[in-house]
Amino acid sequence: MRMDLLDAYDDDPHSEAPAFPFLTGSQDSLNEWKQQHKVSDRQWNELFANYEARMYPKAVSRGDWWELAKSRTPAQLNAAYPPLMPREWYAATWLAGFSSSRELDSEYDSSSRQRIYTLTLKLQLRTPPDVPIREVHGRMSFLKDGKRLFTQTIAEVPDVSFTDRLLVWLKISPYNDSDAVHRDLRYTEDSMLTPIFNVSRVVFADGTEQKFD
Helix, strand or coil, X not given: XXXXXXXCCCCCCCCXXXXXXXXXXXXXXXXXXXXXXXXXXXXXXXXXXXXXXXHCCCCCCHHHHHHHHCCCCHHHHHHHCCCCCHHHHCEEXXXXXXXXXXXXXXXXXXXXXEEEEEEEEEEEEECCCCCCEEEEEEEEEEEECCEEEEEEEEEECCCCCECCEEEEEEEECCCCCCCHHHHHHHHCCHHHCEXXXXXXXXXXXXXCEEECC
């Protein structure tokens, strides 16, 4: 099977377009699978959306999904990739690459006559799709070698509401180069330092709130 052609097409998970417009045989196989398992186009798209959400932040295609799904039943797929719980939608990742995910700045403090350094950790926070949000509160932790290295409470209140994702600039100030934890936060590669966000409260654009235990 030509996976390069399958990966070339990755449509909207809510779209009713054919999954494999370039490969008639694959589309026929998918249609047979849907008919066999009594799965509608809408249900198929929901199954893929669940898989895509569970695989985040790894990018996946409908070709990947079909290769996995074609030998399983809908019940098996639902068990392996169930819909995300509300809390699970709030997931943090590094913004992009080690070189751009950390930034060290400094300014002179006239009162102490010292230069104060600030380390900025640049992250992206995923939120539920198509839901306008005004505020997000919680705790951001960083794991290294499976151990919690650092935790900080955050309250993100942007000027306007947002959907789907929010850029988070977490600042460590004053940054102390003699502090081993601060050095780890600055120098550890993204792949070795995992951000974990534990959401506690969300304020939606309409003013309603959702609290998490």
